[in-house]
Amino acid sequence: MIADLIIRGGTVVTDSTQYVASIAIKDGRVLCIGHDASMPEAKETLDARGKHVLPGAIDVHVHFREPGYTHKETWATGTASAAMGGVTTVFEMPNTNPPTGTPDALKLKLEAAQKAYVDYGIYGLLAENNLDQLESLIDGGVAAFKCFMGNTFGNLPSPPTGAMLEGFEIVAQHGMRISLHAENASIMARRQQQLKAAGRHDPLAHLDARPPVVAVEAVARAAILAEWTGARIHILHVSSGDELRPLAEAKARGVDITAETAPHYLLLDERAYREKGSLIRVNPPIRQKQHQIALWEGIRNGTIDMIATDHAPHAETEKFKDDIWCADCGFTGVETQMPLMLTQIAQGRLTLNDYVRLTATAPAKAFGLFPYKGILQPGADADIVVIDMEREEIITSGRLKSIGNSTPFNLTPVKGVPVHTLVRGRFVMRDRELVESARGHGQSVRRIQKMPAATPRNLDQSTAAITSSHPQESVL
Secondary structure (H helix, E strand, C coil): CCECEEEEEEEEECCCCEEEEEEEEECCEEEEEECHHHCCCECCEEECCCCEEEECEEEEEECCCCCCCCCCCCHHHHHHHHHHCCEEEEEECCCCCCCCCCHHHHHHHHHHHHHCCCEEEEEEECCHHHHHHHHHHHHHCCCEEEEECCCCCCCCCCCCHHHHHHHHHHHHCCCCEEEEECCCHHHHHHHHHHHHHCCCCCHHHHHHHCCHHHHHHHHHHHHHHHHHHCCEEEECCCCCHHHHHHHHHHHHCCCCEEEEECHHHHHCCCHHHHHHHHHHCCCCCCCCHHHHHHHHHHHHHCCCCEECCCECCCCHHHHCCCCHHHCCCCCCCCCCHHHHHHHHHHCCCCCHHHHHHHHHHHHHHHCCCCCCCCCCCCCCECCEEEEEEEEEEECCHHHCCCCCCCCCCCCCEEEEEEEEEEECCEEEEECCEECHHHCCCCCEHHHCCCCCCCCCCCHHHCHHHHHHCCCCCCCC
16 A cells, blocks of 8 residues: 655654654545554655654634634635634634524535634534524534623624523533623623723723632533533633633533633733733633743643634724724634644643644543544544744744734744644645645535433423423312
8 A cells, every 4th residue: 555645753742652763644534644664555654753743733712703703814815824723623613794693594604614724613503592503513514503691793693591501401411512702791791881981991991800709600600501501612812810710610521621821821911911902802811921821730630621712803993992992802813723732832831742632632531522533543633743943033023924924922932833734634734835726725624523322301391392382170
């Protein structure tokens, strides 16, 4: 058998070990891994000696803005940015225009995704007004659901707890994971209104409007609903040390709950509001130093399962405002995550094995993609990133592929960068250059996704059960 490509002599990294080996690729899958002398004949070879070879990163939290906001980002530019950042799979959020809350809106999103360089999952919206559409969205191809408990870009209404419960009941029966923007909308709206009335328009007012309790309450509430219904949930963008307690408690109770944080919460603190101004506005907010320290501990002890980016680009004119309430929330991140975190590895805060676990293996397992993604082994998709841990660069906004390329990490020096990215065996980035002919190569992960069997609970007390049965008259 002739392989399509052999990656020769790199150090292969898993979530638990490292070893020097060559990797043969055939028809988009890993054919074999082993000593170079044992490799088959190949059409092409890549010399990876002195480099590390990792499973491609899986970013379960990106906003590519299409349809509806293509002046901020498109599927082509967003996935190009992912390819340059060593990210081979993305999960894209539903707060587009129209929101991905109906089968028709999903079709528009799937059409836009045909331009993707990397593989993708699409989130369906879970809101109060589309509960009757959730099963149709599953049939249509969504890979997970997103529920906005707190407000963010797009101003999608936060569902009341009763609607959340009903949505969890429905999705639990299908075993899919529900990702949550876990902030209490009522508290935040009231505090923001009071801050405005008090004349607060400075960057730190955004932080004051969203104290950690908004997330603590929302995480605890979501965990209780998941425990009752058997739904699988994922807590997005954990920003505070306070959230770790309800997360750990829910895990100890057996709730199927996972959690992510992002580089900006791990690397920035309250000083960024003074140094970066309105650029730093993001939901949830970047917090004080003590929270950053706690998040690193949450990564070390396993309370936080993975690192994602919340890639949320906006036009430059939408980010830089004198009034913090007028600045759009979020910034680009899918291209900068890997070099930022590899720099932390170079500084001794993580190991490469930790990094693979946090960015590849854990997200693949949580979202039903393992063992086809998140690991390098025979039969797995050949989603591979080759990194150079000695290469030094400076993050520069203008060089990023994202349209809305504003980043608080502009001009940040990094050590350790991805140099080659392959998606199912095809180069989408080679020698730090985008392979433009790979546009459209990306595919939906639904072709391989297999979540564990659903484990719904309390079905006899679900909304569907109590509204479809009629109580019998008691016999005296």
